[in-house]
Amino acid sequence: MAETLLFNALREAIDEEMARDPYVCVMGEDVGQYGGSYKVTKDLYEKYGELRVLDTPIAENSFTGMAVGAAMTGLRPIVEGMNMGFLLLAFNQISNNMGMLRYTSGGNYTIPAVVRGPGGVGRQLGAEHSQRLEAYFHAVPGIKIVAVSTPTNAKGLMKAAIRDNNPVLFFEHVLLYNLSENIPEGDYICALDQAEIVLPGKDVTILTYSRMRHHCLKAVEQLTEAGVDVELIDLVSLKPFDMATISASIRKTHRVLIVEECMKTGGIGAELMALITENCFDELDVRPMRLSSQDIPTPYNGVLENLTIIQPSQIVAAAKALKAGQV
Amino acid sequence: MTKADMGRDLAATSGAPACSADSHQAAGAHAERLLNLYPATPAQVSPEEGMMLYRDMMLGRRFEDKCAEMYYRGKMFGFVHLYNGQEAVSTGVIKAMKPQYDWFCSTYRDHVHALSCGVPAREVMSELFGKETGCSKGRGGSMHLFSKEHHLLGGYAFIGEGIPVALGAAFTSRYKRDALGDSSSDSVTAAFFGDGTCNIGQFYECLNMASLWKLPIIFVVENNKWAIGMDHNRATSDPEIWRKATGFGMASEEVNGMDVLAVRAASQRAIERARAGEGPTLLECLTYRFRGHSLADPDELRAEAEKEFWAKLDPIKGLAAQLLEQKLATAEQLQAIEQEVDAEVADCVEFALAAPEPKPEELTRYIWAED
Numbered sequence: 001m002a003e004t005l006l007f008n009a010l011r012e013a014i015d016e017e018m019a020r021d022p023y024v025c026v027m028g029e030d031v032g033q034y035g036g037s038y039k040v041t042k043d044l045y046e047k048y049g050e051l052r053v054l055d056t057p058i059a060e061n062s063f064t065g066m067a068v069g070a071a072m073t074g075l076r077p078i079v080e081g082m083n084m085g086f087l088l089l090a091f092n093q094i095s096n097n098m099g100m101l102r103y104t105s106g107g108n109y110t111i112p113a114v115v116r117g118p119g120g121v122g123r124q125l126g127a128e129h130s131q132r133l134e135a136y137f138h139a140v141p142g143i144k145i146v147a148v149s150t151p152t153n154a155k156g157l158m159k160a161a162i163r164d165n166n167p168v169l170f171f172e173h174v175l176l177y178n179l180s181e182n183i184p185e186g187d188y189i190c191a192l193d194q195a196e197i198v199l200p201g202k203d204v205t206i207l208t209y210s211r212m213r214h215h216c217l218k219a220v221e222q223l224t225e226a227g228v229d230v231e232l233i234d235l236v237s238l239k240p241f242d243m244a245t246i247s248a249s250i251r252k253t254h255r256v257l258i259v260e261e262c263m264k265t266g267g268i269g270a271e272l273m274a275l276i277t278e279n280c281f282d283e284l285d286v287r288p289m290r291l292s293s294q295d296i297p298t299p300y301n302g303v304l305e306n307l308t309i310i311q312p313s314q315i316v317a318a319a320k321a322l323k324a325g326q327v
Numbered sequence: 328m329t330k331a332d333m334g335r336d337l338a339a340t341s342g343a344p345a346c347s348a349d350s351h352q353a354a355g356a357h358a359e360r361l362l363n364l365y366p367a368t369p370a371q372v373s374p375e376e377g378m379m380l381y382r383d384m385m386l387g388r389r390f391e392d393k394c395a396e397m398y399y400r401g402k403m404f405g406f407v408h409l410y411n412g413q414e415a416v417s418t419g420v421i422k423a424m425k426p427q428y429d430w431f432c433s434t435y436r437d438h439v440h441a442l443s444c445g446v447p448a449r450e451v452m453s454e455l456f457g458k459e460t461g462c463s464k465g466r467g468g469s470m471h472l473f474s475k476e477h478h479l480l481g482g483y484a485f486i487g488e489g490i491p492v493a494l495g496a497a498f499t500s501r502y503k504r505d506a507l508g509d510s511s512s513d514s515v516t517a518a519f520f521g522d523g524t525c526n527i528g529q530f531y532e533c534l535n536m537a538s539l540w541k542l543p544i545i546f547v548v549e550n551n552k553w554a555i556g557m558d559h560n561r562a563t564s565d566p567e568i569w570r571k572a573t574g575f576g577m578a579s580e581e582v583n584g585m586d587v588l589a590v591r592a593a594s595q596r597a598i599e600r601a602r603a604g605e606g607p608t609l610l611e612c613l614t615y616r617f618r619g620h621s622l623a624d625p626d627e628l629r630a631e632a633e634k635e636f637w638a639k640l641d642p643i644k645g646l647a648a649q650l651l652e653q654k655l656a657t658a659e660q661l662q663a664i665e666q667e668v669d670a671e672v673a674d675c676v677e678f679a680l681a682a683p684e685p686k687p688e689e690l691t692r693y694i695w696a697e698d
Binding site for chain 1: 430432461462463464465466467471473474475480481483485488490491492493494495496497498499500501502503505506507528529532533535536539692693694695696697698
């Protein structure tokens, strides 16, 4: 075990996979000489050279499409979105070609590619740099979507994503790069499609992902004192959802709260709640609840920004209400 | 005078003296450009090569004619874009490259590119009929023909989106050579697209990256003047697309796209450059589609005089005349090829009609790599 920052855990994973497989390469803006805006590819340019860690011009749709073509012809590219929001400019390549091409080609081609980068609401970065594209990309067929939340799962999931033969959208969070914890040594892998039971409990299931996991953990401190026994689940896999783990938890607690950073309309929670209603309706003692960000562009002002996303106090109130059946 | 006006003047005065332009004025600016083309050395071919080219073009033509017939008989659906008139480009470029070694990337007008790549007519026709025996297992359709076996990266239906994919294939070729140390890696990628695509960002972004990294790629513009109903001259500030390469430090040529030997010669020069590690080339092939944009296009905007001008330059008839004149083939040999092609097209229709539909229980197959 070694104490590792999240961005270094990602870096270690990429480094190890590049050493293991010469077809693994990185491309994106400032990934090479600059080492990545959040230093996820620091020193890899020097170690692997300018083709394996390729600094691209600012042309998101084209370098993402180039990754598709490279993947179709044998490489295993990792595309960095300097900020995940920029990938709106690559929506066509991610949707039409990464996501749909294997099917449209009748199985002719596979696209083993990872698209990774920082998403989420940071600290006063303004609306365009505070997006949660996981919701926008959720409907695209043929891509897996994961969101990492700790140095440990960041490393294990990055290695799994690189080795997966399907395109994976890999969401990091701009405020989690400096999280630090002891992570396992050596070659360890997390399953891309498995949720993580962060805390077992019997009263209320809380489903969350990415940075909101940490808001939930803060809320749990107060909830434990208040006698609410929370089962906290980090979804990790946003597509597909790990419905086995989710259903098992709901069968135990009969109460479910979804906490997410994406907007409410058309969000991850919206889809999750629909699935829970379809699959677990009879298990629910009270109607499911979700706490989502406001349906607005993220404002710059810090006070307004905090009001836009969910805060631990709201999670506490919602979980208490669920336990009491007062919803 | 605005910059755009200056550009128009420049374009109008470029090229050779307009000795025959007056009589062809009704045929339009695109025709004038073809007439004013600087003469280029055509490819020298053996009798076998000449007849191979003739066969490929004839197959493209007859296949497309059969598609029109089948579409109107209700055997195929959706948007169907035929290639008639442009055969010299597909044949001229692809047949100069190495099959199942070099890579090819097409658009929504992809049937004939697929055939030139060597995808069997049976597989292409089956795909158009939506059958399981199609090259995309009936999941793709007319605009999405794929064949990994034949290195066809695919037909891409949205304008410009295939160019970055082609760039990726070219990147892989260089990566294998320079990052993996495989000095034998010299495959070249040809990306086909039209004049309308030359106004989209991905085109310029990829010219930049290809030139910057000296990638082995040929950008083949099939300038047929019309983006559905939009006249090229109304859509772009400088209609001479080949000149846009200069801004990226890239080699480029303006090519007679109605002459397969001219296209072949230009392609050979570009391929040689690419294999030698000297980077990309932009080929602007001046051509014309003899039919509407798709079989659903009423084709109301194109002038008769223009259509007549280009019809006279039919690339298949043109090659036949050259082969006969240079005694590379006899009329009997060409006739025999025509009959062979007709038999192949008849066979592919029969095959496709009798072929099985995809199984309903496999509706969701091919979403994931493991399936």
